[in-house]
Structures are given as structure tokens and as C-alpha cells.
Amino acid sequence: MNILLTGGAGYIGSHTIVELDKAGHSVVVVDNLVNSSEESLRRVAKIIGKDVPFVKADVRDAAAMNELFDEYKIDAVINFAGLKAVGESVAKPLEYYENNMNACFVLLDVMRKHNCKNFIFSSSATVYGDPAIIPITEECPKGQCTNPYGKTKSMLEEVLMDLQKADPEWDIVLLRYFNPIGAHQSGLIGENPNGIPNNLMPYITQTAVGRRAELGVFGNDYDTPDGTGVRDYIHVCDLANGHVCALQAIERKCGLAIYNLGTGHGYSVLDVVKAFEKANNLKVPYSIKPRRPGDIATCYCNPAKAKAELGWEAKYGIEEMCRDAWNFQKNNPEGY
Ligand code: NAD
Ligand code: UFG
Numbered sequence: 001m002n003i004l005l006t007g008g009a010g011y012i013g014s015h016t017i018v019e020l021d022k023a024g025h026s027v028v029v030v031d032n033l034v035n036s037s038e039e040s041l042r043r044v045a046k047i048i049g050k051d052v053p054f055v056k057a058d059v060r061d062a063a064a065m066n067e068l069f070d071e072y073k074i075d076a077v078i079n080f081a082g083l084k085a086v087g088e089s090v091a092k093p094l095e096y097y098e099n100n101m102n103a104c105f106v107l108l109d110v111m112r113k114h115n116c117k118n119f120i121f122s123s124s125a126t127v128y129g130d131p132a133i134i135p136i137t138e139e140c141p142k143g144q145c146t147n148p149y150g151k152t153k154s155m156l157e158e159v160l161m162d163l164q165k166a167d168p169e170w171d172i173v174l175l176r177y178f179n180p181i182g183a184h185q186s187g188l189i190g191e192n193p194n195g196i197p198n199n200l201m202p203y204i205t206q207t208a209v210g211r212r213a214e215l216g217v218f219g220n221d222y223d224t225p226d227g228t229g230v231r232d233y234i235h236v237c238d239l240a241n242g243h244v245c246a247l248q249a250i251e252r253k254c255g256l257a258i259y260n261l262g263t264g265h266g267y268s269v270l271d272v273v274k275a276f277e278k279a280n281n282l283k284v285p286y287s288i289k290p291r292r293p294g295d296i297a298t299c300y301c302n303p304a305k306a307k308a309e310l311g312w313e314a315k316y317g318i319e320e321m322c323r324d325a326w327n328f329q330k331n332n333p334e335g336y
Pocket of ligand 1: 006007008009010011012013030031032033034035036037057058059060079080081082083084099103122123124125177178179180
């Protein structure tokens, strides 16, 4: 199939191009580069041995998107485009709602005008709020999101469900990602956050490479085995492969389907620090800081539905995630 990746120059998008290419798909990327750089696509081109067709445009620009769909015959879209920094979304709610919601609305409208009704949406474990069931299955009720970023994911899921109900020609897969970390084994592409990292793994790798003095561990008084927050970390290449499997579901005319993409294992912040130190033979200085507002104690999934229905499961463990995250950071100390 010919797949359009909105936001495809970003962290998860760039890794997904590699997996799609491996599976024999061709891709087109549209990105406004607000949180990425074209260098990621040049690196992907090195890995796959061919150029990646790229349109620099904002997905909210209907004219540009129409032109893109006129020029390329697109069979399916994976919608990665969006702003994703939780803290920033609290400070700039209007920018987050406007960008994430409008980009999706414009895209869906252009798609239906071009009779392309196959769609994969990057959703998030954040839609479960403080989860009612651990491990989290897809049946777990959605919860109260504490920030505008999470609310855009939850609201767009509702929009997509209504759309598919109204027009069953649409096949739509909502992928609820848990915590993607790691990088492609080549060390050429990886996570490249702007400014001070919000997320755990890039903070660890930047501390290890000397760009940050020490990691702050946000709280050690949660109701977890060691008191620090527990999450379901998933290797970004496994996550990327989940999109290839979701496309197969679309080819089988899945209607509306929802899948958790995680490993099913929960690791605490200190587990991750220890695993990183062991995998890479390094020390990561850290100190305990107050809890981060909005954080929950524990979040990991039951990935059985994705295994049963998509034939997908994570291959990589925490060791490979830590090794590959460090491999990218040490090869690219200042990022791209
Ligand atoms: P990323 O920021 O690296 O990639 C998103 C890309 O979208 C960026 O390249 C950015 O430039 C682009 N973009 C944003 N707004 C755009 C617009 N209006 N028009 C065109 N391009 C636009 O983020 P990522 O980690 O690769 O995440 C991809 C998707 O997965 C996002 O929707 C994110 O919310 C979702 N997600 C990420 C995580 C995570 O932990 N990384 C977890 C759950 C869900
Ligand atoms: N943490 C620290 N220090 C840091 C950064 C994080 O101790 O410097 C802790 C957090 O308190 C949490 C854990 O590490 O316990 C993971 O935090 P992340 O910020 O890496 O990830 P979150 O689980 O908070 O959120 C991420 C994404 C969200 C997404 C969610 C579920 O940022 O966008 O995973 O997919 F919604």
C-alpha cells in the first residue's frame, strides 16, 4: 500500500517508515517540522536505501493537503502529527486543542473527498487516566485526563468512533501507545527532544552523556514496590511494527478497532535507571524530587488483544531498549 504518514519526520513516525518499508509498503511523509527536522528523513533514507518522499506542510492547511492527495494515490493514512508535551499543553491549551484537533479534522475531510477511508490514529495510554484496571485491557473505561494533550487524544478517539459509525466504509484503528523508548539499532534515528526533556528515557540518556547534571526522580512515595512510578516501556521499533500489523487489520476491513501497544511489563523509574546502568555499564546520577503534578502511580497494559487479533507482540525487552536509546544518544550527543 501507499501510506501517508502525517508527522512522519518525528520520533515514532521515522521508525515506522523503516518497518513499513521492510513490509513492502511505500510511504509519503507530510510534516511541518514544528518538533522535528528533515535530517531524520535523510537518516531513514540511509537505513532503507532510498529517498523518502516528503511534503513540508501543515496538516491544517487544507489546500496543501488536497494538493498532496491529488498528486499521490494514498491508500491509508497514519496520523502521527500532533503536539505532545503534557506540561506545555497545560500552559498553552488553545494551541494544543487548535493544532491537534484541527489537523485531524482537515485531514479526515480531505481523505473522504479523495475516497481514502483507511486511518490509523496515534492514541495514548493517557486516555485511561488513573486506570480502573491493572493490567489495562481495552475494555477498561476511559478515565479523566488531567491535561489538554490527553484530552485531545480522548476527544479525537470519540470523533473517529462517531465517523466510523456514520460511514462504515471507514476502517479505523486506534492504537493506544504505552511508553515508547529506545531507537533503531543503527543509532541513526532516535528520540530528539527540543530543550529539556520531559520524558524519562531522554532525560537519562542526556544525563549519561553529560548534558544534564542528574536525573530528578519524581516521587518515591507512590504505592508501588519501590515507591517510584511504574510504566510499560516499549521499544519504538516494536511500536512501529504494530502499525504494519494494524494496516493488515485495515486490509481485512476491521471497521473500528482499538489496541493497546505495550509489553505488559511494568518497570519503576529506579528499575529503568538500574537497567540502563547495567546494559551500558554507566552510572546515572539521580536524586529524589517531589511528585510531578498529574502523574499516576502505575500504568501497564494487557497486550493480549493485539496478539490475538493482530498477531503482534513486543520482541524487545528493557535491556535492548536501554542499549539502543544509549547507542543513539552517544552517536548523536547533541541530537540531529
Ligand atoms: P514527535 O513530536 O516526534 O512527532 C510528531 C510530529 O508531528 C513532529 O514531527 C511534528 O513536527 C509534527 N506536527 C505537529 N503538528 C503538525 C501539524 N499541524 N502539521 C504537520 N506536522 C505536525 O512525537 P512522537 O513521539 O513521534 O509522537 C507521534 C504521535 O504519537 C503523536 O501524535 C503523539 O501524541 C503520539 N504519542 C506519543 C507518545 C510518546 O510517548 N512519544 C505516547 C503516546 C502517543
Ligand atoms: N520521570 C522522572 N523523572 C523525569 C521524567 C519522568 O522521575 O525526569 C518519571 C515520571 O514521574 C513517571 C515515569 O518517569 O513515573 C515516566 O514518565 P514519562 O514522562 O517518561 O512518561 P509518562 O508516563 O508520564 O507519559 C508518557 C507520555 C505521554 C503519554 C503517556 C502514555 O509523555 O504523552 O506516556 O503513553 F500519554
